[in-house]
Structure formats: structure tokens, C-alpha cells
Amino acid sequence: MATVRKSTLSDVARRAGVSATTASYILNGRSAQMRIAPATQDRVLKAAADLRYRPNPSARSLRTSTTRTVGVISDLVAGGSFASQMLTGASAAARMLAHLIVIGESQGDPQLEALLVEEMLDRHVDGIIYATLATSEVSVPRPLRQQRVVLLNCVDRATQLPAVLPDEYEGGRTAVAELLAGEVPGEIHVVGEMSSEGGSLAGPLRLDGIRDALREAGRDLAGVLSCPWDVAPAFDVVDGFLRDGGRAAGLVCLNDRVALGTFQALAEHGLVVPDDVSVVSFDGSELAGWLRPRLTSVAIPYADLGARAVEMLLDTKEQGPSVVRVPMPVARGTSVLRAR
Amino acid sequence: MATVRKSTLSDVARRAGVSATTASYILNGRSAQMRIAPATQDRVLKAAADLRYRPNPSARSLRTSTTRTVGVISDLVAGGSFASQMLTGASAAARMLAHLIVIGESQGDPQLEALLVEEMLDRHVDGIIYATLATSEVSVPRPLRQQRVVLLNCVDRATQLPAVLPDEYEGGRTAVAELLAGEVPGEIHVVGEMSSEGGSLAGPLRLDGIRDALREAGRDLAGVLSCPWDVAPAFDVVDGFLRDGGRAAGLVCLNDRVALGTFQALAEHGLVVPDDVSVVSFDGSELAGWLRPRLTSVAIPYADLGARAVEMLLDTKEQGPSVVRVPMPVARGTSVLRAR
DNA sequence: TGATCCTGCTGATTCGATTCAGCATGTGGT
DNA sequence: ACCACATGCTGAATCGAATCAGCAGGATCA
Numbered sequence: 001m002a003t004v005r006k007s008t009l010s011d012v013a014r015r016a017g018v019s020a021t022t023a024s025y026i027l028n029g030r031s032a033q034m035r036i037a038p039a040t041q042d043r044v045l046k047a048a049a050d051l052r053y054r055p056n057p058s059a060r061s062l063r064t065s066t067t068r069t070v071g072v073i074s075d076l077v078a079g080g081s082f083a084s085q086m087l088t089g090a091s092a093a094a095r096m097l098a099h100l101i102v103i104g105e106s107q108g109d110p111q112l113e114a115l116l117v118e119e120m121l122d123r124h125v126d127g128i129i130y131a132t133l134a135t136s137e138v139s140v141p142r143p144l145r146q147q148r149v150v151l152l153n154c155v156d157r158a159t160q161l162p163a164v165l166p167d168e169y170e171g172g173r174t175a176v177a178e179l180l181a182g183e184v185p186g187e188i189h190v191v192g193e194m195s196s197e198g199g200s201l202a203g204p205l206r207l208d209g210i211r212d213a214l215r216e217a218g219r220d221l222a223g224v225l226s227c228p229w230d231v232a233p234a235f236d237v238v239d240g241f242l243r244d245g246g247r248a249a250g251l252v253c254l255n256d257r258v259a260l261g262t263f264q265a266l267a268e269h270g271l272v273v274p275d276d277v278s279v280v281s282f283d284g285s286e287l288a289g290w291l292r293p294r295l296t297s298v299a300i301p302y303a304d305l306g307a308r309a310v311e312m313l314l315d316t317k318e319q320g321p322s323v324v325r326v327p328m329p330v331a332r333g334t335s336v337l338r339a340r
Numbered sequence: 341m342a343t344v345r346k347s348t349l350s351d352v353a354r355r356a357g358v359s360a361t362t363a364s365y366i367l368n369g370r371s372a373q374m375r376i377a378p379a380t381q382d383r384v385l386k387a388a389a390d391l392r393y394r395p396n397p398s399a400r401s402l403r404t405s406t407t408r409t410v411g412v413i414s415d416l417v418a419g420g421s422f423a424s425q426m427l428t429g430a431s432a433a434a435r436m437l438a439h440l441i442v443i444g445e446s447q448g449d450p451q452l453e454a455l456l457v458e459e460m461l462d463r464h465v466d467g468i469i470y471a472t473l474a475t476s477e478v479s480v481p482r483p484l485r486q487q488r489v490v491l492l493n494c495v496d497r498a499t500q501l502p503a504v505l506p507d508e509y510e511g512g513r514t515a516v517a518e519l520l521a522g523e524v525p526g527e528i529h530v531v532g533e534m535s536s537e538g539g540s541l542a543g544p545l546r547l548d549g550i551r552d553a554l555r556e557a558g559r560d561l562a563g564v565l566s567c568p569w570d571v572a573p574a575f576d577v578v579d580g581f582l583r584d585g586g587r588a589a590g591l592v593c594l595n596d597r598v599a600l601g602t603f604q605a606l607a608e609h610g611l612v613v614p615d616d617v618s619v620v621s622f623d624g625s626e627l628a629g630w631l632r633p634r635l636t637s638v639a640i641p642y643a644d645l646g647a648r649a650v651e652m653l654l655d656t657k658e659q660g661p662s663v664v665r666v667p668m669p670v671a672r673g674t675s676v677l678r679a680r
Numbered sequence: 681t682g683a684t685c686c687t688g689c690t691g692a693t694t695c696g697a698t699t700c701a702g703c704a705t706g707t708g709g710t
Numbered sequence: 711a712c713c714a715c716a717t718g719c720t721g722a723a724t725c726g727a728a729t730c731a732g733c734a735g736g737a738t739c740a
Contacts, residue, residue, distance in 0.1 A: 008726055019690045024728060035688055054462050058401035059726035062695045067398070069442070076424065083424040084416065091445050095452075100459060101443050102409070105431045112435075119440060122394050231630040257630065264632050267607065287627070290571040290597065292604050348696055359720045364698060375718055399696035402725045 007051040016040070016047040023048075027055070061124060068099045070313055071120035074131035074152075075108045081285065082133050082302055086152065089306030090129065097314050099126065110141070117141050127313040129306075130154070135165060135202040152309045155201070155323065163323045164309045168202050171298045171328035172209020175252050175280045178296050180217050182336035184250040184278055187222035188214065191238060191262055192229055192254025203254060206282060210252055222248065229254055234261025242269045248277060256283040259295050274337040284331040294333030301326050347391040356380070356387040363388075367395070401464060408439045410653055411460035414471035414492075415448045421625065422473050422642055426492065429646030430469065437654050439466065450481070457481050467653040469646075470494070475505060475542040492649045495541070495663065503663045504649045508542050511638045511668035512549020515592050515620045518636050520557050522676035524590040524618055527562035528554065531578060531602055532569055532594025543594060546622060550592055562588065569594055574601025582609045588617060596623040599635055614677040624671040634673030641666050 013023040018040060025034045026044045047053075061067045072090060076083040083105075091101050102125060104116035120128060127148035130140055138154045140161065151163035179188065190210060193203060207224075214221055225241055227233035234253065241248075242265060253259035259281035266277055273279055273293055281288065284299020304326050312324065353363040358380060365374045366384045387393075401407045412430060416423040427441065434441050442465060444456035460468060467488035470480055478494045480501065491503035519528065530550060533543060547564075554561055565581050567573040574593065581588075582605060593599035599621035606617055613619055613633055621628065624639020644666050652664065 009728095010726080020727080021690055021692095021729075022688085025689095028728080035686085037688065040688080054458075056402070056726050057463050058398045058405075058407070059695090060728080061398035062396070062402055062697090062726080063728045065398075065695080076428075081421050081424065083427070084421065087423070087427075087443060088416075088445055088447075091443060095455075100463065103427060103431060103441050103443055105428055107428075115435075118394075123397050123440065235632070260630055287630075290600055290627075292575070349698095350696080360697080361699080361720055361722095362718085365719095368698085375716085377718065380718080396696050399725090400698080402696080402727095403698045405725080 006056070007053050008056065009053070011051055012044065012047045012053045015051060016044040018044060027053075065124055066126055067124045069102050069123070069125045070094055070099050070310060071102045071104060071116075071123075071125040071128040072131060073104045073106060073113065073116055073120070073128060074133070075106050075113075076131070076133050082300075085302035086131060086306040089303030089308075090310045091306075092303075093307035093310035094314075097310070099310070099314065101310075114141050114143075117143055121147065129309045129313060131309075134200050135168065136200055148313060150309045150313045152305055162312055164305050164312065165323065165325055166202075166300050166305065166328050167325035168205035168328070169209040170325075171282060172206040172211075173213040174209075174328060174330060175206070175282065175298045176210050176213035176217070178280050178298070178330060178332070179250050179252065179278055179336055180213075180219070181339070182274070182278055183339045184337065186247065186249025188219065188250040188252065189222050189241075189248045190224045190252045190254065191227065191234055192224075192258050193226055202282075206254060227258070229258055231257045231261040231264075234258040235265045236261075238262045238265035239268060242266075242271070250278045251280075253279060253281040256281050256285045256287045256295065256297055259297070260287060260291065263291055263295075274335050278336040280336060282328075284329070288331055288333060291333070291335070293335050295335045296333045297331045298328045299331045301328060346396070347393050348396070349393070351391055352384065352387045352393045355391060356383040358384060367393075405464055406466055407464045409442050409463070409465050410434055410439050410650060411442045411444065411456075411463075411465040411468040412471060413444045413446060413453065413456055413460070413468060414473070415446050415453075416471070416473050425642035426471060426646040429643030429648075430650045431646075432643075433647035433650035434654075437650070439650070439654065441650075454481050454483075457483055461487065469649045469653060471649075474540050475508065476540055488653060490649045490653045492645055502652055504645050504652065505663065505665055506542075506640050506645065506668050507665035508545035508668070509549040510665075511622060512546040512551075513553040514549075514668060514670060515546070515622065515638045516550050516553035516557070518620050518638070518670060518672070519590050519592065519618055519676055520553075520559070521679065522614070522618055523679045524677070526587065526589025528559060528590040528592065529562050529581075529586075529588045530564045530592045530594065531567065531574055532564075532598050533566055542622075546594060567598070569598055571597045571601040571604075574598040575605045576601075578602045578605035579608060582606075582611070590618045591620075593619060593621040596621050596625045596627045596635065596637055599637070600627060600631065603631055603635075614675050618676040620676060622668075624669070628671055628673060631673070631675070633675050635675045636673045637671045638668045639671045641668060 009023055010020050013020040023044050025031060026036055026041050027048060031041050094101050106113035106116060129150050129152050131152035132138060132154040136154050138156050140156050145159055149161050151161055153165060155163045211221055225237045227237040251262055253262050259279055262279060266273060271277055281295055281297040284297045288295040288297040308324055308326060349363055350360050353360040363384050365371060366376055366381050367388060371381050431441050446453035446456060469490050469492050471492035472478060472494040476494050478496055480496050485499055489501050491501055493505060495503045551561055565577045567577040591602055593602050599619055602619060606613060611617055621635055621637040624637045628635040628637040648664060648666055
């Protein structure tokens with residue numbers, strides 16, 4: 001642990017033969033306003049380089065009360081690659097802006113959440129990103145309200161805080177576009193829950209987009225096979241549908257897990273994707289790429305969301321509350337029957 | 341942004357009618373050695389509570405040069421839930437020890453990695469966890485060597501740094517135990533790559549465990565279907581095997597993606613899991629739970645790894661270099677034929 | 681020759697907590 | 711009545727950088 005003693009501003013100043021004050025001005029790029037002679041400037045810069053001078057962030061923070069860190073608080077119940085990707089984006093954006101990311105996971109526990117918020121505020125993070133796994137409506141903890149905050153993947157109607165979300169409505173339209181770019185000679189159904197309980201906002205918006213896009217194409221939505229967004233429920237509902245003699249040429253699954261369940265049910269009934277049924281989905285998860293055939297999925301741009309959130313947070317142009325919708329790109333597979 | 345002015349130690353001291361020195365001693369639990377009168381102690385504690393005093397971490401760090409943060413540097417190429425789970429564990433453990441986690445993702449880029457290391461050292465993190473996605477042999481960046489470091493999911497033979505890894509060998513044995521707890525009236529094969537290139541250490545160790553456990557049970561390994569650890573390659577190799585007339589009663593897949601490919605190939609050949617073939621796997625990912633039937637998988641305890649790494653890092657008992665192997669628990673599904 | 685201005689720098693203070701060294705009291709012993 | 715000692719507290723320095731106010735010294739002008 002024999003760490004080399006770090007050199008301080010005074011070390012640099014001494015080596016350059018100037019006062020710490022002067023060195024400070026120069027190293028902070030304020031030479032101009034302070035009328036520092038170019039020669040002096042060079043000497044100090046050289047000294048700093050020689051000594052590998054790196055300012056002590058604690059000292060700086062103490063004076064300026066900014067820490068060049070941003071806190072990310074999420075409920076992200078481990079597992080999904082959500083957190084991972086979102087943090088990747090956030091972390092990259094933060095690096096660009098010379099910040100580091102401090103994380104805290106509330107695991108959905110309001111008390112833990114409050115603790116984490118407090119701890120981050122104690123440490124004077126320059127801002128906090130409040131993220132949720134599922135797109136949802138939230139009520140941010142009190143102490144956060146008068147801080148720099150950006151909501152990620154959620155909104156808080158009460159407070160009008162700035163937020164970053166996927167553009168679910170356009171995503172819905174995109175899914176339909178993918179489907180109709182192929183051959184779909186029959187009914188189109190949606191698979192997935194749309195009951196508004198649970199607070200997820202994604203479902204209704206995607207469904208709106210799907211409905212509108214279909215209508216504009218002169219087709220309509222034959223029905224919705226309603227189920228929770230998971231593999232087994234999706235299997236059951238699609239299995240039931242087929243067992244009852246239901247037939248569809250196109251299925252829009254509301255996420256990739258639903259699509260997996262759907263694939264399994266279709267296989268069980270001897271139906272082949274995409275020859276018998278075309279399938280598109282949402283999430284753009286790894287899973288989509290693992291299926292046979294590979295699934296066309298409208299992706300949730302987690303990394304982008306993370307990056308945008310950080311940028312908004314650190315953007316000094318203090319624009320008012322605003323909600324940014326990030327486009328959902330397509331991860332294209334071969335689950336849609338090609339047009340002849 | 342109208343943040344309430346935070347109260348300082350002097351505020352507390354003034355309110356309690358003592359000096360800042362005294363307040364400091366009391367709040368740091370050093371009343372005893374400093375012979376503070378109980379009454380004074382109570383007054384200070386009360387004042388601190390009244391004012392909702394929270395020490396300023398920057399000031400404290402400046403004096404003590406400890407920051408109550410730990411850095412996590414990983415290559416974690418987004419996507420896998422690896423990072424997410426590992427951070428969950430790390431973050432929980434850190435909370436217990438009153439620390440926060442600062443993250444940095446190197447994306448496998450040594451230059452970026454060096455930058456991140458530097459930035460974290462600048463900020464005086466109390467220690468760094470150096471993590472890799474795939475269990476592998478690494479060479480940690482220079483500046484890290486004389487710091488408090490714990491390797492996570494990797495080892496550095498050159499430096500003998502402490503490390504935390506899954507117990508892959510025992511995991512291999514566990515997989516076999518799961519398989520043989522059922523009915524496996526025929527050959528047992530392994531599916532997955534075992535060439536030692538790439539630096540992944542998991543494969544060979546799992547394979548050793550598998551071989552030893554089989555031998556001890558009086559069975560042997562009929563063969564290894566070699567392929568990269570991913571869905572499509574696994575599908576191809578198993579498909580080829582079956583096409584060539586190969587038959588197996590038990591398959592040990594080296595990870596869950598391989599197992600998915602294997603499931604797909606088996607289905608293609610009309611083979612039913614577990615009736616015709618029993619399958620076990622490694623990873624314990626969500627995917628295992630999504631398959632039909634649910635896959636029995638020996639889990640990589642990411643959260644535990646993260647937690648253990650943090651604990652080792654912050655454990656002051658400065659024990660020498662040591663390598664900890666964390667047990668791999670079973671996520672049990674129904675992919676093994678039940679014994680009659 | 682002195683008043684004025686500009687140039688180029690520096691001293692001293694501040695941020696908030698920690699910590700060493702030491703200073704008043706009060707108590708006990710002789 | 712005087713010294714020794716324990717008790718209970720405090721002053722001042724310190725960590726490293728930022729920043730305000732201001733000071734020499736030379737040039738410029740009347």
C-alpha cells in the first residue's frame with residue numbers, strides 16, 4: 001500500500017516559483033482574466049505535468065460544493081440487463097462530462113430509497129437520476145424534489161420533473177411497420193396485458209401506436225390476447241387461443257418474454273414462424289437474438305436513455321421541466337414472413 | 341434548488357454550548373477516552389439530532405483521506421445481467437459497511453480502463469473491485485497493484501491479488517449430482533467449448549468436476565460436443581450430433597445459452613426433455629426459468645460474488661492474498677427425468 | 681515631478697471536520 | 711497549606727484548493 005505521496009497545488013507552485021494562488025488560476029484556465037504572463041503560465045503547466053499533479057477532489061469539493069459525481073438511484077430488482085445497459089450509457093455520458101457515477105439500488109423499498117437519497121445528498125452529488133425498471137408513474141421522495149433530478153423511464157405527474165422515456169407510441173407504430181413490411185395474409189393480434197393497473201405506461205402507449213398504424217394501413221387489430229408480460233402466461237394464453245381454433249397471421253407481442261412464450265405455444269401446435277405466423281415484439285433484448293428464428297423486436301434504448309438522462313442532468317442551461325422521448329430502434333430478425 | 345443550508349459541526353457545538361472539538365469527539369464515539377461527561381454527551385447528541393446534523397464527507401475526506409466509497413471497474417460489455425446482479429450484491433454489502441459504490445466500465449478498452457483507474461484513485465476511493473464478465477486470467481493495470489484491490493471473477497497469477505470466484509469445480513460436481521439424482525439410462529455428453537484459448541477458466545474446471553463426479557458414480561463421460569458458448573453454435577453441434585445418429589440420455593450444457601440451443605436442436609429432432617433426454621446447465625440465468633420445461637442450472641452467484649468482494653475489500657484485517665471460491669447453488673427446474 | 685493607470689502577481693481567509701497538546705478546575709494526600 | 715493528579719473540556723493547526731482584496735513596480739500623462 002506504499003502509495004506515492006500525491007503532489008499538491010503548493011508543490012506545483014513551489015516548483016514553478018510562484019504562489020499557490022497563481023498556480024490555481026493558471027490550472028483553472030483563468031490566466032486571461034488574471035493577466036498571467038505567458039512565461040509564468042508555461043512554467044506552472046510544466047511543473048504540474050512534471051509532478052503529475054492531480055487536484056484533490058475532496059479539497060475542491062469542500063470549497064466549491066460540487067463533486068463531479070452523479071447519483072443513480074433505481075429500483076432495478078436485479079436480473080434484467082436493464083440496469084446494466086442503462087448504466088453503460090450513463091457511465092459513458094458521465095465520462096464525457098468528467099463525472100463519475102455513484103449507484104444505489106432501492107430494491108423497491110421506500111425506506112432504503114430514502115436512505116440512499118440522503119446518503120447521496122450528503123455526498124453532494126451534482127445531480128440524481130431516478131430510474132425505474134418498468135416505465136411507470138412514480139412519486140419521487142420528498143428530499144429529491146428540490147434537487148437537480150432527472151427521471152429515467154418514469155414520470156411524476158405531481159412535480160413536473162424532467163424525464164427521459166422511450167418513445168413507446170412511435171415504437172408501437174414501428175412494430176406494425178415491421179410486420180406490414182412483410183406478408184401478413186390474415187388476422188393480426190396483440191399478445192400481452194393492457195390493464196392499466198400496475199402503473200406501467202408502456203403497454204397502453206404501444207397499443208395506441210399499434211392501433212393507429214394499423215388503421216392508417218387499412219387493416220385492423222383482430223384482438224388482444226391479454227396476459228401478464230411473462231413467458232408462462234403468454235404460452236398459456238396463446239396455447240388457449242389456438243386450442244380454441246383461433247388463427248392469426250401476425251402477432252405483436254408486448255415484450256420479448258411474451259414472444260418466447262408465444263413461440264413455444266406456436267411450436268406446440270406445429271405452427272412455424274414466420275411461414276405460418278409472423279411475430280414482432282418489444283424490448284430488443286438478447287433473448288430476441290437467441291430465438292429460432294431470430295425475433296424482430298422494437299428495442300428499448302436503455303443505453304441511450306441513460307446517456308440522455310446524464311446529459312440533461314448536467315446540462316447547465318437549466319431549461320424548465322421537459323420530457324424527452326427517445327426513439328426505439330428495431331432489432332431485426334427473421335420472424336416476419338418476407339413479402340413475395 | 342433552494343436547498344436548506346446544511347448545519348455544520350460548529351452549529352451543533354454552539355447549540356450544545358461546547359466547542360467543536362468536544363462535539364467532534366462525542367459524535368465520533370470517542371467520549372470515553374476523552375472523558376466527556378454524560379450530560380454533555382446528551383446535549384451534543386440532542387443538538388445534532390435537532391439540527392439534523394450530517395457530517396460533510398468532503399471535509400472529512402480531506403482530513404482523513406478516506407471517502408467511504410468503493411470503485412468497481414469492469415469490462416462488462418453491457419447486456420448480460422452479470423453486471424446488474426453483481427452490482428446489486430456489491431451495493432448491498434457496501435451499504436452494510438456504510439459505503440457507496442462508484443462504477444466505471446472499461447468496455448474492454450485498456451486505455452479507458454487506465455483512465456477510470458486514475459479517476460478513481462484521484463477521488464481516493466477506499467478500494468477497487470476489478471471485475472470481468474467471463475471468469476478469466478487478467479493482468480491488472482499498473483497503478484492498481486499497490487492499492488487495495490479485489491479481483492472479481494478473475495485472477496492475476498503474476499500479482500497474487502486477492503480474488504473472489506465461483507467454485508466452478510464443485511459446480512461441475514453439482515451438475516452431475518443433479519443429473520444422477522434422476523434417471524439417466526444412457527450416455528452422458530457435455531455440450532460446450534473446452535479449448536483453453538480465450539482465457540476463460542470456467543470451462544476446464546467445470547469439466548474436471550463433471551468428470552470426477554461421474555467417475556465416482558461409476559459412470560463415464562461419453563463425449564464432449566465442442567462449440568462456442570452460444571445459442572446458434574450449440575444448436576448446430578447438437579443438431580449435427582443427432583443427425584449423425586448420436587444419442588444421449590443426459591446432456592450437461594456449459595451454460596444456459598448453450599442449453600437453449602440444445603433444447604432447440606432436440607425439439608427439431610422430436611426429442612422431448614426430460615423424457616428422452618435430461619439436461620442440466622450452468623449460469624442460473626433468467627433464461628433457465630423461461631424454457632419449457634424449466635431448466636435445472638447450476639447458478640453463478642453473481643450477487644454473492646459482488647458482496648464477498650466488497651467485504652474482502654473493506655475487511656481491515658488485512659489478511660494476505662487469498663482466493664475465495666463461492667459455492668454455486670442450483671436453480672432447479674424439471675429438465676431432469678425423475679427417478680422412478 | 682508627481683498623480684494615475686496598467687500589469688502581474690501574492691497574502692490571507694475560507695470551506696467543515698479531525699486531532700494534538702494543553703489549560704482550568706476540583707479532589708485527595710500529607 | 712501545598713503539591714500531585716484526575717477530570718472535563720478547548721485553542722489552534724491541519725488537510726488542499728479556491729478566491730477576494732490588494733500590493734509592488736513600471737509605463738503614461740500632464
